[in-house]
Amino acid sequence: MKAITRLKAALVGQPLELPAVLLERFPELAEARWRRGGLFVRIGGWCLGTSSVAGITLWRTVWLAPGVHPRPHLLLHELRHVHQFGERWLFPLQYVWQSLRHGYRRNRFETDAEHFAHQRVDAVLAQLAPPSSSTSNPPAPWSSTPPPRS
Numbered sequence: 001m002k003a004i005t006r007l008k009a010a011l012v013g014q015p016l017e018l019p020a021v022l023l024e025r026f027p028e029l030a031e032a033r034w035r036r037g038g039l040f041v042r043i044g045g046w047c048l049g050t051s052s053v054a055g056i057t058l059w060r061t062v063w064l065a066p067g068v069h070p071r072p073h074l075l076l077h078e079l080r081h082v083h084q085f086g087e088r089w090l091f092p093l094q095y096v097w098q099s100l101r102h103g104y105r106r107n108r109f110e111t112d113a114e115h116f117a118h119q120r121v122d123a124v125l126a127q128l129a130p131p132s133s134s135t136s137n138p139p140a141p142w143s144s145t146p147p148p149r150s
Contacts, residue, residue: 012038012039013035013036013040013041014035014037015033015034016034016064018070019070025124026076028079028120029076032060032062032078032079033060033062034062034070035062036064036065037064037065041053041056041064048104052065055074055078056078057078060086064078072117073117073121074117076116076117077116078113080113080116083116084109095109
């Protein structure tokens with residue numbers, strides 16, 4: 001029985017529970033199923049000439065490579081791919097076509113996922129940032145110079 005469990009984990013990975021603090025700050029991450037390890041991260045790496053990729057998405061499931069820390073930017077990038085799978089029935093073929101024509105980095109779906117991740121991380125960071133000094137002490141709505149006496 002243990003051999004079957006190990007074989008299954010090697011092929012499809014193991015379920016991954018994201019840290020609560022990430023789900024609090026980025027509740028949309030709950031839209032995906034998360035797994036760690038498995039064959040898909042290796043296949044993705046082989047396609048790019050490496051042993052593994054940090055993450056790969058197939059429909060609603062995201063696989064992270066073993067040892068990869070679940071950072072917000074990576075998770076949001078992969079979540080955007082979940083959305084792309086849901087938006088386009090032919091997304092897998094379009095993705096491969098884009099990669100063949102333009103390369104991985106200039107693939108429009110990759111640039112879209114990068115943009116999405118940056119926007120979401122920046123939005124959360126802006127909410128967490130302390131107010132700047134100009135907003136904490138707004139200027140007086142009146143002039144500091146008294147009006148002339150008549």
